[in-house]
Amino acid sequence: MYVEIGCRVLLGTVLLAAAVGKVSGRAAYREFTQSVRDMGYRPAGPLAAAVVAGEFTAVALLAVFPLAGFLSSAALLLAFTAAIAGNLRRGGATCRCFGRTAAPLGRHHVWRNAFLIGCAIVGALAPAGPVRPGEAVLAVVGALIVGVLVVMLDDLRYLLGAPDRT
Numbered sequence: 331m332y333v334e335i336g337c338r339v340l341l342g343t344v345l346l347a348a349a350v351g352k353v354s355g356r357a358a359y360r361e362f363t364q365s366v367r368d369m370g371y372r373p374a375g376p377l378a379a380a381v382v383a384g385e386f387t388a389v390a391l392l393a394v395f396p397l398a399g400f401l402s403s404a405a406l407l408l409a410f411t412a413a414i415a416g417n418l419r420r421g422g423a424t425c426r427c428f429g430r431t432a433a434p435l436g437r438h439h440v441w442r443n444a445f446l447i448g449c450a451i452v453g454a455l456a457p458a459g460p461v462r463p464g465e466a467v468l469a470v471v472g473a474l475i476v477g478v479l480v481v482m483l484d485d486l487r488y489l490l491g492a493p494d495r496t
Contacts, residue, residue, distance in 0.1 A: 335461070388406055431484060
């Protein structure tokens, strides 16, 4: 049960940060839409809107209907991973995954998404059981920390001097 709680919180944190970052202002949304266009996807406006709606929907489902939330999260992340892989084959582009910065797409984005897809699968398959508040709080705090680290991946790579290899 605690694994399921942790996976829900982790995915919810990451997807909520992504959606909120993209709609945090007109400029942020416009830049996200432009990044969709730069990646070669048309029509960029409706696709950008669908991405944001999908992220908010997955967060809501994770909160209310966990299995549906895990499935929708995995589907979104699979689509994002396919888009990233396609762009890496074409020479790469920048990503406004979390709205605030334009990071060059790289293999680390594929690995990040593979990790999150794995979390969605593990969360969906985790057995149910009784919950004790202390352990639940620990699962939530741990998941929040990991979620923040995932959201800050590009910033952490920059701070640690990781090369921008694709």
